[in-house]
Amino acid sequence: MDLSVVENILWVGFRSATPLLLASLGEIYAERSGILNLGVEGMMIMGAVSAFITALTTGNPWLGVAVATAVGLLMSLIHGVISIHLRGNQVVSGLALTMFGLGLSSVIGRKYVGYQLPVKARFLPKPLSEGLVKLPLVGKALFDQEPLFYLSIVIAVVLWFVLYRTKVGIVIRSTGENPAAADALGINVYLVRYACTALGGALAGMAGAYLSVAYSPAWIENMTAGRGWIALALTIFALWNPLRAIFGAYLFGVVEAGGYTLQAYGYSQWLLNGVPYLLTVIVLTAGATETMRRRMGAPAALGVPYVRGEK
Template identity: 40%
Template structure:
């Protein structure tokens, strides 16, 4: 479910008009931050907070560049991705060296009584690490906030018609700052899935380009948190199929098995992207008169 939490964050950001291409870098920052937090504080929940803080810090830089300085959003995000790929690697090696990787305090699967015993679906959805259950709630809360609350309406107004929103007293900069930083928090949480939920340590580039997959997931989901969660599940299922192909030794090159989930995502994106309608002011800097 790391894609789902990152996708919710990206949806919130893009609904306000800010593209966050830098998701990959924020997820890497979250993965390293949570690993270091869990290493020194010896608690995965405190590690999660550190990871989310790291993602938010990177997001704040992106927000300053694209909102205050009105720079190009795609260029800023791409620069963050490149910079964080090298910076996280540098910090890890400077602190821990390259001889061995420390295994840190991490999340263990927690079975939900009764539900986890449902055939087939139970173990898949209800015998997971706690972060998965948090993500379930996150998707529901985000869907309600965007559609049913005043803040959600303000968010959509800023993303559709920022000048009109400004004319009725909404602070476009404030809304966009909040949404971009919220996106960073959730991207940091997504990075925590990898370091404290799967590998229990940090590996250079461990997010494996999934931040870019999230961008496609958001478009395919038509900027809906619930649909984004379903699309994230589809990608996860495709990854599982790719691993199974390798395990069964069917004579298929392992490179194809590794590429399968990305190829499937690309195919779905090509098929559905034309039906999506992005926020009208997406990617456009707003400069107050």
Template identity: 40%
Template sequence: MEWIVGLQALLQATVRMATPLTFTAVGETYGERAGVINIGLEGLMLIGAVVAYAVAFTSGSIWLGVLAAALAAMVFGVLFGIVTITFGANQIVAGAALNLVGLGLSSFIYRAFFSNVTDRAIQPLGSVKIPLLSQIPVLGPVLFEQNLLVYIALLLAPLAALVLNRTMLGLAIRSVGEHPKAAETAGLSVVGLRYGAVAFGALMAGVGGAYLSVAYANQFVENMVAGRGFIALAIVVFGRWSPMGALWASLLFGFTFALQLRLQAANVQIAYQFLQILPYVATIVAMILLHGQSAQPKALGVPYTERA
């Protein structure tokens, strides 16, 4: 019976750990399917995390904090779009700069406004039990006894897949990422669609960062994203540029995060530093296994100038 309880706790933690990765990876999937790669997800998540915490702490509303985080990250996403889509700057360099901005700005905001605050914790976002479904053995508490942001993330992936694969909007997004010149000839606005996809991706990264500060840790810690933005980039590739693939890959990487925490709690005779690198080792292994099997959009990372 103890192993069942342990398994249930591990799977619950897996879903929670996968949530910020799901938000961020699904959003980035849209951006990359439109032909723009944004490696600045780490910075966007940090901006989302600190803004969500600051607004939730001062207003007392977690949901207001999440909304503010989404909008703040989207603003920086649009700025990234101006640099890369309008002016054609190198997307990798611009994304790296965005990571540095996010790291520095989040630390500055936190130190400027909260360095002298003694009680920095905020009210946790409580779990919501879904009647009847939460009573299912093992899987009930895992899937149906989580907070609302977890439920939103689990619903986001299939909804995003439906829009991307079964609607005219999704077809337009995919076309500008594969053959932008042909898409423009067909009357589509390549620049407009890319801006929209990048803004959506940044918004989702902001929500992913907000989850870490207001729903997971209940406080902000400098550099608390801890590489999850880069893992989300790997998840997009691992999920083969599919929202549902991103969800399953997020759960896999969420499992590695949850497992290393459970192993540390179990006092296994392994240095905790080795356990902490488990998710990042899994990322490297996944990228090695996928080498040469890429299904990336043909125009990914390629700037495009619309004809006058």
């Protein structure tokens, strides 16, 4: 393998990392506020199909992203109402959201299977500057990307800043750690949880848009292929920290891309397809020892409905 192969693995890897990063950033906020949303896959696929149809009919990829973000947000509110106001089981509700999204997207996208987006309706990788792209190894990976790639990094940094350096961040974290105490301090627990769940849905929708208007600009049923679940694993791996999520997403992306490259060297494409999922389990296991050593865990009230005055 020469350097250009490695360069290409990094480039493809960073591309495939973008949807993972966006979706796990959203889930980090939802979980920080105490809401476990296992419906990422469903929101992502709905984002993908709505972005694709919008971009195809209007020819505008940004409009596709906007619609996908809105659709993801609306989907997440179903989970929000069930988890927050109706105090339902968040695991079951999230699974339901995933099933519902996968099913509904296949119904909506039925007429569009096999269509490709025309070039003008896609996001295409474009060098930021000719000089930077020539940097060895990482030049292409960092500076020859589509807009959503850069946007996802900006979002990650902003979300990190808000979570750790602002009062809003303290409000969110305390809602996820101890909602009763937050409530006593006058924080509107329900409002915070709805807002964070909605942000999670919006970013999952945007992640889906990336898949269908940039990464592989076509509509394919189940095209998320478990990425929503990998994003959920990333959330844990990142210890609910947006900056660590960047690192984790690129790690996953590069391993996935490395797999595709190895196909060319005669390794079984089927087995390589399974590698990211196995890696998820291994990474979570390896991460778990660190989590335990540093006594860092999930937000204490994650998945627990909050009812004022009820233990």
